[in-house]
Amino acid sequence: MRFLFICLFALATGGFHLHAEVSVRTDFEGGNAEVILLEQNPVRIRIMPALHEGRGWPCWWSLRLEGLTAGQLVTLEVQAQTRPFRPEQILSATWCQPTRAAFSHDGREWRHTDPATKAEDKAFIYKVTAAAPVLHLAWGPPFVPADAARLLTTLEEKLAGTGSAACFELARTRGGRPVKGIRIGPPDSPRQAWVQARQHAWEAGGSWVGRGFIEWLAGDDPEAVEMRRTTCVHFIPIMDVDNAALGAGGKEALPQDHNRDWSATPVYPEVAAAQKSLKEIQARQGVDVFIDLHNPAAGDKAPFFFGPFGFESMSGLRRHNYQRWIELAAEHISGGLKVEPRYRFATYVKTDEERARMSSGWAREHLGEAAISVTLETAWNTPASTVEGYLEAGAGLARALARYLK
Numbered sequence: 001m002r003f004l005f006i007c008l009f010a011l012a013t014g015g016f017h018l019h020a021e022v023s024v025r026t027d028f029e030g031g032n033a034e035v036i037l038l039e040q041n042p043v044r045i046r047i048m049p050a051l052h053e054g055r056g057w058p059c060w061w062s063l064r065l066e067g068l069t070a071g072q073l074v075t076l077e078v079q080a081q082t083r084p085f086r087p088e089q090i091l092s093a094t095w096c097q098p099t100r101a102a103f104s105h106d107g108r109e110w111r112h113t114d115p116a117t118k119a120e121d122k123a124f125i126y127k128v129t130a131a132a133p134v135l136h137l138a139w140g141p142p143f144v145p146a147d148a149a150r151l152l153t154t155l156e157e158k159l160a161g162t163g164s165a166a167c168f169e170l171a172r173t174r175g176g177r178p179v180k181g182i183r184i185g186p187p188d189s190p191r192q193a194w195v196q197a198r199q200h201a202w203e204a205g206g207s208w209v210g211r212g213f214i215e216w217l218a219g220d221d222p223e224a225v226e227m228r229r230t231t232c233v234h235f236i237p238i239m240d241v242d243n244a245a246l247g248a249g250g251k252e253a254l255p256q257d258h259n260r261d262w263s264a265t266p267v268y269p270e271v272a273a274a275q276k277s278l279k280e281i282q283a284r285q286g287v288d289v290f291i292d293l294h295n296p297a298a299g300d301k302a303p304f305f306f307g308p309f310g311f312e313s314m315s316g317l318r319r320h321n322y323q324r325w326i327e328l329a330a331e332h333i334s335g336g337l338k339v340e341p342r343y344r345f346a347t348y349v350k351t352d353e354e355r356a357r358m359s360s361g362w363a364r365e366h367l368g369e370a371a372i373s374v375t376l377e378t379a380w381n382t383p384a385s386t387v388e389g390y391l392e393a394g395a396g397l398a399r400a401l402a403r404y405l406k
């Protein structure tokens, strides 16, 4: 009787793994994979990032395997999406194939896999040994709207009583989702900075850098405490909430992505709201610094800043401020993800019209002569491109900003 009970219990709880079927789940925030093949024994999965029509590059992928047995070896193969994301445009595989993917057993702590090997057909092959029945695998450590909400609430609670932090809802997306942010520091401070991430939804590393940035600012370092007294920082961890929630790439979405939407008539409510807020702050106190957080291409092995076009011929205060910024950034973003000491310029954007529709260009146009507007592209395809590496880079960014605004 007891044996029968144990058997029934084991069946009810999935305790007999001999018959367990491994399944792939993507029905969660940021989940995305088109499964091409799933073999059970040994476990072998082949995926490509699922295409969300009109929602930009199919490069981000994130999935959860269930029904595994501890010790079981999982082989994951990742190939490029075969269908076009825009008419006649197929995305190169390099965007969906990090040398090291991310894995987790609880969805909270993320580690790198070993470097992938390359199949004959150019798919990347990752091997991970499961330590539990559930295994999360992703392009990089995910950062989804729920993570953003949790982060902002935690910071607001931590700083409650100091009167220096307040969460806000920047806008509701076209999909009806809230775009959340936090303001830290006195709203009427003469020093104002705006930091935003994830205009491109797939660039999850930008949000992790943002988290490192804002956690340093909310922390106990005397410089951070001082900065909270003297500077007001407006921080939005995810701009393209809809695509981040759907697991879509966002970049080159139709009719344009968030970072080409900073026109006089934006398509995205969150872009319009950011413009409106920035204009109001500009009118009241003036914005000192505008920072947009991104991830670059697979081959970019160190973080770098995109600076203003025409920097070399710039003079006066503007030139001085941009120069001072890159020097301070290089001094303080100096850990595993060490930032390049010189600006790069987004020369691949050819026309003035398109340059003006980028948030960095809009900020240069609409903020004061003394303001700086920079884009941080944090390398995602290096051994240091981990949660810890991103957080460290973000803390360095915050220290650089503290020094810059002194």
Ligand SMILES: [Zn+2]
Pocket (backbone or CB within 6 Å): 199, 200, 203, 294, 295
């Ligand atoms: Zn980007």
